Amino acid sequence: xxxxxxxxxxxxxxxxxxxxxxxxxxxxxxxxxxGVSNPGDFWLAAGIGALCAAYPAMSLGARVFVSRxxxxxxxxxxxxxxxxxxxxxxxGAFLDVLVATIVVAxxxxxxxxGVDALPVLLGLVGLSALDAGLRYLAIRHRALK
Amino acid sequence: xxxxxxxxxxxxxxxxxxxxxxLGVSRQTVISIEREKFDPSLPLAFLIARTFDCAIEDIxxxx
Numbered sequence: 001x002x003x004x005x006x007x008x009x010x011x012x013x014x015x016x017x018x019x020x021x022x023x024x025x026x027x028x029x030x031x032x033x034x035g036v037s038n039p040g041d042f043w044l045a046a047g048i049g050a051l052c053a054a055y056p057a058m059s060l061g062a063r064v065f066v067s068r069x070x071x072x073x074x075x076x077x078x079x080x081x082x083x084x085x086x087x088x089x090x091x092g093a094f095l096d097v098l099v100a101t102i103v104v105a106x107x108x109x110x111x112x113x114g115v116d117a118l119p120v121l122l123g124l125v126g127l128s129a130l131d132a133g134l135r136y137l138a139i140r141h142r143a144l145k
Numbered sequence: 146x147x148x149x150x151x152x153x154x155x156x157x158x159x160x161x162x163x164x165x166x167x168l169g170v171s172r173q174t175v176i177s178i179e180r181e182k183f184d185p186s187l188p189l190a191f192l193i194a195r196t197f198d199c200a201i202e203d204i205x206x207x208x
Contacts, residue, residue, distance in 0.1 A: 075169030079189040081177040143182050144173065 011069035019061035026057035085139045093132035097124060146205045151179045153197050153204065167196050 027050050034049025035042040074080060101124065108115065154164050154175075161179070165172040168189065177183035178193075185193065194201045 074165075074171055076189065076192065077170065079169075079174070079186050079192075080171045081174040081183045082171060084183065140173075143177050143180075 009070055011066045015065040015069065019065040020058070021061070022064060023054070023058035023061035026060065027053045030057070081143065082140075085136055085143070088139055089132045089135035092135045093128050096131045097128045100124075100127060146184050146207060147181060148178065148205045150175075150193065150197075150204060154179075164196070168192055 030053035031046040031050035035046030038045035077083075104120075107113070150164075154161070159167075161175045162172050165175045168175070169192075170189065174183065174185075178185055190201050190205060194204055197204065
């Protein structure tokens with residue numbers, strides 16, 4: 001696994017414009033797709049689709065057009081401390097999600113409560129991502145303060 | 146592990162960014178090693194020693 005470092009360099013202005021254009025095209029495409037698949041609530045569905053797609057689409061635009069000018073790959077990135085932070089954060093988040101899953105499953109089983117699987121699974125994905133991200137920031141803050 | 150990387154780096158008038166670039170790692174890695182909050186892997190320790198033209202034990206000592 002390699003790691004990259006941000007630099008103080010800037011990409012040419014037209015690359016930022018291209019990144020935004022690509023991000024906007026992808027966002028509109030996704031929102032139209034989501035809207036068409038929900039004809040009863042086209043605008044609501046399209047809006048939600050656009051909100052969900054905007055960040056990853058813009059990020060992809062930046063990755064394609066901007067980051068090659070502003071980010072350099074560390075030759076020995078796998079030796080960097082960030083990899084250890086990521087591993088620690090991932091391990092901690094896994095245990096958190098495991099405990100949360102056990103607790104929620106126990107509550108649902110004891111209370112004989114039925115819930116749809118999809119929101120629960122999406123919640124687990126969101127929880128694990130948020131947990132790992134927050135843990136990474138906390139570990140990083142502790143190490144560098 | 147204790148280390149004297151900060152002193153050796155200062156002796157060469159290198160910034161942490163300079164050393165990070167020489168080692169091919171992030172600046173945070175150099176900061177963490179100097180603050181003794183991160184023990185480098187053996188390959189990185191060898192690379193550090195080679196960068197400073199000395200042996201590993203000249204730089205790193207056990208607590």
